[in-house]
Amino acid sequence: MTIRIMLVDDHPVVREGLRGMLAAEPDLRVVAEASSGAEALEVCAAAGELPQIVLMDLRMPGGDGVQATEALLAAHPGLRVVVLTTYETDRDILRAVEAGAAGYLLKDASRAELADAVRAAARGETVLAPSVAGALVTRLRGGSAERPRLSARELEVLRLVAAGCTNGEIGRRLYIGESTVKTHLLRVFGKLDVADRASAVAKAFTLGLLGD
Structure with a gap:
């Protein structure tokens, strides 16, 4: 094509x-x-x-x-x-x-x-x-050594990642493009100082960002 x-x-x-x-x-x-x-x-x-x-x-x-x-x-x-x-x-x-x-x-x-x-x-x-x-x-990493601040949409995306959703599934659920999902995840990685999805979810739970 x-x-x-x-x-x-x-x-x-x-x-x-x-x-x-x-x-x-x-x-x-x-x-x-x-x-x-x-x-x-x-x-x-x-x-x-x-x-x-x-x-x-x-x-x-x-x-x-x-x-x-x-x-x-x-x-x-x-x-x-x-x-x-x-x-x-x-x-x-x-x-x-x-x-x-x-x-x-x-x-x-x-x-x-x-x-x-x-x-x-x-x-x-x-x-x-x-x-x-x-x-x-x-640039996206927070300057604070304490709990990072994620936006409401970043938290939505991260919760769906924790639930096992792919980027495509997350996009369909939130009515956003897959590239936008990836951009949100890139910001999350930067703020949490991690390199992948699994590490992001684990650190978010550790910091209490995703609840218990």
Whole structure:
């Protein structure tokens, strides 16, 4: 199956380079381009067939990639947006993830890394460059050595994990996308300072976050 991709970047030379890299992959096809978030919304609204993956620049004139990501996902919830940027500050990463981005890659990614990230995002996975993942977990860790504070939604997700639900089942029960479930879990892992689901549940029970 061919994965349909949209490129959103205000630099034509960047879009041309990305298009050339992706053209070498038989299962990937660039079907649309835009130079701004506003133009991306217009292109999607007029498209007969929506792209499945949007590769989104972070810094563009007339509104940044985070705002564009929020607007695109509000208008077309089925889209998967992967931020592709030269910036890897903690604040930028966190804003993009909170906006609903399915991934965050840096523009120095190789062709193979980019293609694999697009395929992973199309499968519903969250895609983060290794340096970005480390920065995000560090950023999300609570500064207090005492009991971490989880949001109501994070607790809902964690309770369902404790009940043995998969990410897909959690998404269906809470009426949210699987990528959103993964984002909530990533935040939980960071706040609890753990690396996996089982450790998160065990630590949450130890801290009394999930009751007795």
